[in-house]
Amino acid sequence: MTELSDLLADALAEDPWSGDVELAVALSIATTIEPELVRAVRLGVLTSLDVGAEADFWFSDWIGRRQPDTVLLAEELLPDLREALADRLRRAAPGDRIRRLRGVIAAVHRSLPSALRLEESVTWLAFSESAPALNRAAKMLYRPLRSLADGENDPIADWVIEARRRLPASILEREEAWHLTLMAKAKRPYDVIPAPCVEDLLSDHDDSGDNGTDAAGRRVRTLLGPVAREFPERRIALRWDGDDLLIGGTVEDAALYIETHDVTPLMLKISSPGLPGQWYDVSGGPPRRHRSAGREVVVHTVDGECFEIPRPVGTTVQASPVLVTITVAEGRSGSYWLQPVSFRNNPSPRRGQPSVLLSRALRAATSRPYVHQELRAWQQGTTPAAVMLLSGGDHSTRIQLADQFAAECEAGGWTVFRARQDPETAPSLIEHLPDGGPRGILVVVDRADTWHPQHLVSLVEVLRRPGGGPVRVLTIAPTAGAWWQECHTRWAQRRIYATRKVIATRDVLDPTPEMVFSRCYDVLREELPGPPLLATARRDVGNLDVAEVPLIAVAAVLAPAGNLPDARRATVAVLDHEARFREGETPGEADAVLSRLCFVTALVGPCTHQVAQKLALDHGLIREPAEWTALSDRYRSFYPGENGFLPRPGPPPLADALVLHSLSGSPAVPGEPDPAWATGLLRGLPAMGQRDDGMSTAMANALVLLARLSTDSYPFYLGWVKPLLQDDPGFACRHGGEGLGAVVGLAEDEVVDLALLDRIRAALPAPSACDVSLDQAILRLETLLVNSVLRRTGRTDPALQLRLGVAQHRAGYLRAAQAAVTQAVEGYRWQYAAKAAEHADALCEALITSSRIHGELGETGTAYALAEEAERRVRELKGSTVGVNSGTALANLAARKIEIRGEHGAPALADARKAVDILTRLVENDPNYRPDLAAALPVLSDVLAASGAHTEALAQADEAVTHCRQLTEVNPWAHQHLLASAYECRSARQAETGHVQQALADSHRAVELFDRVAQTSPGRFRPAVAEARLRHAELLYRADSDEADRRAAAEAAVSVLRTLSEGTSTATTLQRERVVALGVEW
């Protein structure tokens, strides 16, 4: 105790108390003390005191701070004074004037600022320490908190800092008080503002009987979580050290970091499946070490963010399809990394799991000895670096072969890596090249067709080191496309041996059912020893379909019987065993939930945690998001997958069968979800998901799966898929080209009837808002529909030809489009001659499309003539026709005029201006014309630049960029190419005005955007990529930048130009000349 406290204790021990003590005790619940308050309390409550007590109190030792008109009691005395007051109130008779104290103070202080009045109310309720009053007091603290959080009323933060010194301790320890304090700390980051003590947070305050860790975790979450988002973000470094995860420390020394809110104290929970989570204070100091014991690790922040930490070593060479994206972040180049892969010492807690057995059987069944032999020969070659492309077959076969080969290489002393394009998930990035190991390096690049060719070329370059061991790069792709040609050429220039092995889907060397069964059975018996197969069963093997053998072999091993089951019974048996395996030792509700989650992931997987969690929440698998961690941990203990994703439950045949059986419910599989629930989930899918969203990818997966199952089973299509598409035809086209392609594939297989396909076509977005990734699927769809009509009617319809031509044009098939649209134009001319008004719109549209296609093919004369005709007809019909887009016609004419300027020298400025004016007016009434306007503005800019009005040209280019940015925000995949064009246009304008650096920046953006859209629709956008790269290379030359950069840019442009093929587009003579001018050989 302090001297002052002793003094007070002595004073309180006297009886009666002196006047100043009486007043101090009574006024200890007041926030501020003014002479008026002292007077009111003396006259209204402490009536026995004389006026001298006022001065005695005012100048007493109990005063801690004073201003001319206000005093505050010493803070260290407040608890004793309030205790004395509480005691006095307890002892007071019902009519005692001391009971009027709160009313008197409130009456005097009614004009005080609301925060101070609230503080008095809270103090009055809290100092008595009765639970209901304390709760009321705590809730009152949310009022200033809301003002602080929502109203940005920062002065309240200053009050909070002061009030914490005065409020009773009983209220300060409440969560509500900490929320308020932390919110104030977020607004005023002063060290003096207290923060919750880590020991208190982690101590078990919960009396609910739960275990202490959970209670502590709840307290950390509930206390820090709600306010965390108010704090600025901070980077927390993460890195692996063996099996230990180091959290915190210097970000620059780490490989990964997470961004989380820097609430004080900064707490993170690390959890692993099957282990209780552990909280760490990472506010500062050395990194914290978490021992993961080789398990998966998830980092949880207080505000609910969960980060799954990638494993340092992979267990397969496969690149998960959901991971393969080339992300070119703003201001940073795309990058890739190598992850070590090891097949040794894989933990196998799932020994005997039917899905694992089936995977092994499938691997054994799909082994191709001849492919394997060639891979071995390639590996053992004498060249220091060699590349092999493994293509053909299906993806799982390719991966199984590659995994098998990689495991053998590892066993032979080679170091195996897989190359990945997602460096954001790299667990440890270090700067040294990999050691060759005792024998050499094998790098497997799955889905190599999604890589940029230059990345692949440089990958081999980088690994090939003088004095190092041999390097083998095994690339895996469905086919060898233009990317392989490009890479092959460049490797050949660098004397890197590149070869290709195609896996035949059906090969004369395919083994007999007996051989396959024998292979599968041997592998399975190693895994799950049991009684040998009966001879009666072996006799049946010869009658089996080779594709069904693995499943039947697994069923035979799991449930040995006299005869082999047929494929259907085998599937049910394996599903049954799988469900029972999942049940484990804790049967009950949790297993039903897990089974339902298996159905979800089988339907939409592989999918992100967010998607699975949302579906689990929506369909009653979990009640709140917090339950997801336990459920996903449990799921992943059976089905481990790529970081951040939930895989499908087992190999494709089993997962597909799970969906089929769950939906049909026949034959019944114990432990599987009931069909009504499964059907409900399926029917709810169309209502979910948007483009550019993990959900959209999941929906595309579902569409592909449903299409696959429909192909196998027409009743399944009739029962589940057809109603789904009939109810919402747009479901097929909302989730990118893959989903639509799967549905169109069904129509090609004559599963989907053309009437339904026509409804799907009607549900497609307008061309101006259409996702570019749909282009190829739309072409297939249009081809099907048009051919069917042509077959049915036997005559050519210009409208159909135009539809087909437009689809072909969008898909990048210019020659075919030209032919179709030319036919359409001819047909419309005839019709126009008969009924001008009726067919004017269509003719103009056909003319404009034809003009554009001719222009893109470099046939500028024809393009110009068509554009002029279109413009003339629009002009002629302007008075009578309302539907013709005269702005588009004029913009097209202007563009064509620019192209043929050298030939005709016709000024296009008036046309371009007119086009933009018309489109601007149209946009005011109908926003659907915005893409047309965004496309016309660069044209006007080009025309203005050509006429010498550079300033106005630059302004138009700026406006184009602005329009396109707004369009891209609404629908990025429909308008990214427009934005790229706008950037390119602005780049040209800036270069003309001498701002080469800004021009380079815009040009770089244009290249990035064109690259991105070219990945989804290569036929359409590769010519644009080529042109953009060429311009960028020219700009680099003009900027006199580094010789190596210039040359690399020019080579990159040439490599794309070289891959342009006849039928889509080829390099023009002018482009060839420009390349030569850059000093690069064609």
Place this chain on the structure above:
Amino acid sequence: MSEVWWGDFVRAVHLLAPESADVTGIKELLCLPVSGPAPGSPRRAGEESATAAATCPAPIVIPPAAQAEGPEPAPVPARDAKHSLAAPEAAPSQGYVARLRTTYRDLGDQPPPWHDAVWLQQPGYEPPSPSLPHEPLLAHRTARDILQAALSRPERCGDIDLPALIDRICANRPVGVLPRRPVPTTRFGVRLLLDRGEAMAPFRRDQADLVAAVRALTGRTTAVTWFFAGSPDPARELRCPPGTRVLVVSGFDVLPHTFCDRRAWRRLVGRWRERDVSPVALLPFPEDRVPGWLSELMPTLSWDRTTTAAAVRGVVGAGAR
């Protein structure tokens, strides 16, 4: 870094098989950047990154296995035209430290617990703060009488004092001036001498109220208010016309920590008395705490609810006698 450059470099290293010290020389001859990360330096390879093929995302290979041997510069090529344009070479880059994205959330997007609380104060609105309600030291109903009693002095200007007149006539004495009855009056003037020292800080509003009340009693221009802090100003004596009543409002030295110059007070009061100026002290303390020197010097009144007009008249009358 371009492939051609490093290809040349690798060929040269391969052909010449140089010592590690010569590798730098080869780099210099080929105009390659010679600065690399110091051995054991944790600097990220990304800091080294230079420009590469400008038209496509330049690759950055980040092999994970550590092996610091061989003459090859550890970080592999990665130059980006945009980087070279946008950021100077010396600027540190953290391109190699990757940000991990959120895998999922284990808390719902429920609103914070205070979302439905009533706003404490509308942001931007600060109501004016009126002064606090004040209860005066003298009760409203008696204040006027008390002040009247304290500020007035008896003067024989009332009705004719008949008994005195009859006595005079009966005694056969001449009646030059009609004897009149004494009445209290403030017509000789009233002065308020207010202590504005620290000791009277709690009574500032009382003083203001007192001034207002005296003015209401004597007329707006009659009363004159002087202020002092601690000890009085001797010059005040000259400004009091004869017969003036001076009300001194102060705590004097009642409180232990306060100081007042008793000699100064005695001198001042002596001068006043010479000029027929009568002072009265008004103290915010009970009578029993008034120091003896003060009660000897002038009449003292307690400024509190317990004070009555009769008591004041008694005290002031006794003082006058």
